[in-house]
Amino acid sequence: MSVPAYTAPDETSTLATCAFAVHLAASGPGPFPPALSGHAGGGEPRVLDAGELALIVQSVPAAAFAGEALAERLQDPAELERCARAHHDVITAAARTGPVVPLPLATLYLDDTRAVAAVREREAQFTRLLNRLHRRTEWGLKVTSTPGAQPPADRPAGETDRRRSPADGRAYLDRVRGRQRDREHRHEAAWRAAERVYAVARRTAVEARRLRPQDPALAGAGARQLLNAALLLDHGTEARLRHAIDQLSTDPAIADQARIELTGPWVPYSFARLDEEAATDGLQ
Amino acid sequence: MSGSGTDRRVDLDGDTVGRDLVALVLTVVELLRQLMERQALRRVDSGELSAEQIERIGNTLMLLEQRMDELRDSFGLLPEDLNLDLGPLGSLLPRD
Numbered sequence: 001m002s003v004p005a006y007t008a009p010d011e012t013s014t015l016a017t018c019a020f021a022v023h024l025a026a027s028g029p030g031p032f033p034p035a036l037s038g039h040a041g042g043g044e045p046r047v048l049d050a051g052e053l054a055l056i057v058q059s060v061p062a063a064a065f066a067g068e069a070l071a072e073r074l075q076d077p078a079e080l081e082r083c084a085r086a087h088h089d090v091i092t093a094a095a096r097t098g099p100v101v102p103l104p105l106a107t108l109y110l111d112d113t114r115a116v117a118a119v120r121e122r123e124a125q126f127t128r129l130l131n132r133l134h135r136r137t138e139w140g141l142k143v144t145s146t147p148g149a150q151p152p153a154d155r156p157a158g159e160t161d162r163r164r165s166p167a168d169g170r171a172y173l174d175r176v177r178g179r180q181r182d183r184e185h186r187h188e189a190a191w192r193a194a195e196r197v198y199a200v201a202r203r204t205a206v207e208a209r210r211l212r213p214q215d216p217a218l219a220g221a222g223a224r225q226l227l228n229a230a231l232l233l234d235h236g237t238e239a240r241l242r243h244a245i246d247q248l249s250t251d252p253a254i255a256d257q258a259r260i261e262l263t264g265p266w267v268p269y270s271f272a273r274l275d276e277e278a279a280t281d282g283l284q
Numbered sequence: 285m286s287g288s289g290t291d292r293r294v295d296l297d298g299d300t301v302g303r304d305l306v307a308l309v310l311t312v313v314e315l316l317r318q319l320m321e322r323q324a325l326r327r328v329d330s331g332e333l334s335a336e337q338i339e340r341i342g343n344t345l346m347l348l349e350q351r352m353d354e355l356r357d358s359f360g361l362l363p364e365d366l367n368l369d370l371g372p373l374g375s376l377l378p379r380d
Contacts, residue, residue, distance in 0.1 A: 168339075168342070169338065169339040169340060169341065169342025169343035169344075169345075169346060170338050170342050171342070172342045172343070173324065173325060173338065173341070173345070176321050176325065176345070177325055180322075180325070183378060224374075224379070
């Protein structure tokens with residue numbers, strides 16, 4: 001690659017170009033809402049032409065965004081959140097008028113010329129992605145086990161049994177076995193429920209991919225995230241997905257095991273990765 | 285063992301560092317206990333044990349569980365306190 005994605009700005013330059021997203025020149029986002037300010041301390045978000053494509057950028061103080069300074073700032077969760085929100089807000093604003101390929105947080109170029117050159121260099125890839133994302137949005141599908149939905153009846157009973165018949169070693173082993181078997185059955189039923197939800201939901205989607213399960217702490221005490229998936233939906237087909245999810249949610253075989261959560265529409269972050277085109281689990 | 289545990293509890297109360305350490309140690313003990321239970325079940329299933337041996341192993345494991353419960357109670361810990369979050373790998377001990 002002749003133009004690196006990131007070049008350390010030299011000492012004399014005071015401004016660098018921070019790129020947010022790439023879109024088709026024909027579907028420009030128009031004027032940004034006045035409240036949209038991008039990263040703190042930077043200039044106003046603006047659009048750079050790159051042939052058939054265009055990219056949304058902002059001038060930022062190079063010193064604050066240079067490799068180490070940025071890494072240090074982003075260690076602070078509050079600062080990271082501010083940066084991520086600023087990044088997301090610009091991308092969301094850009095996505096209102098057409099498909100966008102969001103770029104990673106704090107994608108930095110020495111100047112506008114380099115940013116444009118970097119996009120042009122991968123024009124074919126960007127165009128292919130943008131065409132695929134045209135009139136499509138991402139939806140998030142999460143399935144979480146419901147803790148204690150089917151309380152293991154043997155636990156309390158097992159404890160009283162134990163006190164009453166302290167001499168029966170074999171009975172104890174049988175109880176342990178029963179407990180393990182119950183747990184396995186419960187887990188299996190929960191996974192099966194999640195697989196069914198995924199199988200049904202992806203039928204309504206153009207593309208689907210599984211994401212890494214989120215931090216268990218977010219799922220709540222005792223709950224496990226069974227599925228964390230992203231779906232790429234054609235505009236106007238959300239109703240089909242919602243209907244399918246509603247039906248699944250009321251199916252006792254699933255409702256007893258798991259909770260389904262649908263979020264969206266989102267900018268298709270999960271489907272707009274230049275580097276991961278081959279990894280999608282698509283139906284096309 | 286539970287006697288000395290009760291004595292020491294007085295010192296550890298309010299001392300979160302000590303309590304965390306106790307929870308960590310008991311978590312490891314609990315892991316070993318659960319592994320022993322599984323191993324015992326496997327041996328019972330394989331049919332290599334006599335009825336007498338099964339009875340004895342079961343009794344031992346039952347006493348071990350009781351002891352573990354007592355020990356945990358004496359430090360004011362709940363069953364769910366004895367676990368480690370291994371991030372993307374899940375938890376050390378199965379959560380129900």
